Amino acid sequence: MGRHSIAAPVKMPGRRFILSIVAAVAVIGLVGSGVFLWVGGYLNPLFAAAEAGCTDPERLDIVADTSIAPALADIAKAYDADSENCVDTKVTAQDSADTAAVLASGASEADAWVPESSVWLDRMNATAASLGQPAPEVDVRLSIASTPVVFAAAATKATELATEPVSWGRVLGGTLPTILPDPEASAASLAGLLALRGHSSPDDPRQFAGAMIELGKTIPASTGAAFGALSATEQPAVVVTTEAQVAAYNLDDPAEPLVAAYPADGTVLLDYPWVQLRPDATPDQGSADRREAATATKAELLDAFEAAVRDATTTLASVGFRAPDGTGELDLDGVGAAPPAATAALDGPTQLEILRAWGVLTLRSRMLAVIDVSGSMEEPAENGLRRIDIFQQAAIGAMQKFSGEVELGVWVFSTARNGDLDYEDLAPIAPLGDAAHMQGIAGIIQSLPARLGGATGLYDTTLAAVQRVRETYDPEKVNSVLLITDGKNEDENGIDLDTLLAELAKIDDPTKPVPVIMIGFGPDTDLAAMQRIAQATKGAAYSASRPEDLSTVLVDALSQRSCRPNCG
Structure with missing residues (x-):
């Protein structure tokens, strides 16, 4: 396949902050063994050197993001041919995310790096810190393109x-x-x-x-x-x-x-900075011949190649890159000739903050929705609709916010709903990507008005829901209980609040957290009790009265995963 050929559009797990160390080690092994992914030039560096009358070339190893590596390989080929020195410059194409992880582990032996953005330097340092490693020593120079x-x-x-x-x-x-x-x-x-x-x-x-x-x-x-x-x-x-x-x-x-x-x-x-990975050109690892080769001559050759890259504006423009400041004309299909107005995206800390938020928001959920179907859900809300009607409208909209990878189950609850139990299991926790399961949940939502009756058996149901989710816990997902109610606990034969909190503390397992997200409808909800339950499970409690409020609190509930239980 060509370097830009389309991969099959299948779902794969997203790359998380620290890329697989196994994969990093594999890359390190390839580099250490002298096996490289060649982007241009010759299969064996000695072939190129021999043509130039050079039998022992000074080797320059450049790792570059896959988007710019082909252009750099062309520049390297011309540089080696025109250089008065005996030099062989190899450009290895590698995703910046992979390179950042390898550098963070302290295992790379490349001489220079061209990432697709300065933000990868922040990622590299953050990853090194998470691995207990010092930040790699690098010399970050001006961008070569944008x-x-x-x-x-x-x-x-x-x-x-x-x-x-x-x-x-x-x-x-x-x-x-x-x-x-x-x-x-x-x-x-x-x-x-x-x-x-x-x-x-x-x-x-x-x-x-x-x-x-x-x-x-x-x-x-x-x-x-x-x-x-x-x-x-x-x-x-x-x-x-x-x-x-x-x-x-x-x-x-x-x-x-x-x-x-x-x-x-x-x-x-996006900028493409030139990053010298060995500012002093003297590595403290590798074979003896590599240490001997790391001389001032290598540093000079690297500087000369960097200068050649900066001079090769025509080569870079021919594949779609503009000058480092964003200026320059292009003559390529599909893109404008003149540069657009743009500002530099150089706020690394802010981008890392956004990335952390993204990681939180896109964690795949495994949720048990527990819906109050007590008789009070028949009562009218502010807009004249019954509370159950409001929930139906909001639930349909909320369902559309979830991807097919989200797993959702449904319980309904009210006193003596299922024999002596206050809750009834209507749908198991399963992926919404299963069309039959999705259709079944939609049918349950439509049937809720016909299920109303009884009082609010809140506490027994909450405890049972947490136990159920923990019994079937999936460590690869965010496991939670979403409980929607319009009132307060009315089950005189069930447990009280203090007993519920004690039981939740007894079964608490930090390795299997199950936060309870509680949403109260209308003026009769016991928000204080809901907040204590949420605090005990590191969840959240919200009050909602209008159809659009449910969507709002769902966004809150999802976006605050990383700060619970002390969200501002």
Whole structure:
């Protein structure tokens, strides 16, 4: 397959903050053994050196992000041929996420690195800290190129998309179908989220959190897979990517070319810094011959190659890169000739903060929804509808917020609902991606008015729900109980609040946390009791009265996973 060929659009686990150390070790092993992924040049460096009359070349090892590595390999080939010195420059193509993980582990022997964004340096240092390693010593120099973040669209659907300007505002509002490659592996996606947050309301943090939840419903396996999905969508959609990636994709002559749509409300630039990995060119590891080769001569050759890269503006522009400051003209299919207005996405700490929030919001959930069907749910709410009608409306909208990978089960509860039990198991916890299961839950929601009756058996039900979720606990997911009620505990034959809290403390297992998220409808809810239950389980308690409130508190409940039980 070509370097930009489309991967099969299958679901895979997202890359998490610390990439698999096993994978990192495998990469290290390849580098250590002298086996490299060649992007250009010769299979054996001695072949190139021999042609130049050089039998013992000085070797320069450059690792570069896959998006820019082919261009750097072409520049390296010309540099080696024109250099007056005996030099062999090898460019290894590697995703920046992988390189950041390898460098954080202290195991790389490359001489220089060109990541797709400076944010990977922050990721590298954060990963090193998490591994108990010191931050790698590097010499970060100015960028050699840049590319703006854009929306990629299928060429055949571009006209339909152009009927309304594309913008971050439309992504926030949910009116522009958007595919976001995993920001944990794509600096373009992470910078896109930075731009998105910049256009969200500072007075309503739920707006940005809600947009991330929506974008996280379907995470493609790669940017290539996201591009492949564009032609298959029923309505026109866009992929958050870069101008250079659009240009490179089209250079491979795909069946469905792409066009870059530039956000009407502005965008951000990705920089490509030159990072010298051994500022003193004297490694403290490796074989004796490598240590001997790490001389001032190597440092000079690296500097000379860096200068050659900076001078090769025509080569970089030919594959879609603009100057480091974002200027420069392009003459490539699918992208604009003139540069768009863009600001540098260099706020590394903010991007890492967004990345942590993304990791929290996109954790796959395993949830047991426990719904109050006591007789008081027949009573009218503020808008004249019955409380159960309000819940039905909100529940249907809330279901649409979850991806098919979310697992959901449903209980209903009221006193003596199921013999001596206050609760009834109507649907097991199973993936919403199962159409039959999804249809079954929708049917349960529609049947709720016919199930009303009895009093509110809150405490017995809460304890049983926590026990059920823990019995079937999945450590790969966020396991929780979502309990919706319009009242307070009315079961005189059941346990009281203090007993419930004592039992919850007794069965608490830090390795299997099951937070209880409690949502109270109407004026009769016992919010104080709900808050004590939420505190005991490191969950959250909310009060809601209108249909739209349920969607709001669900966003709150999801976006506050990382701060419980002390969310502000």
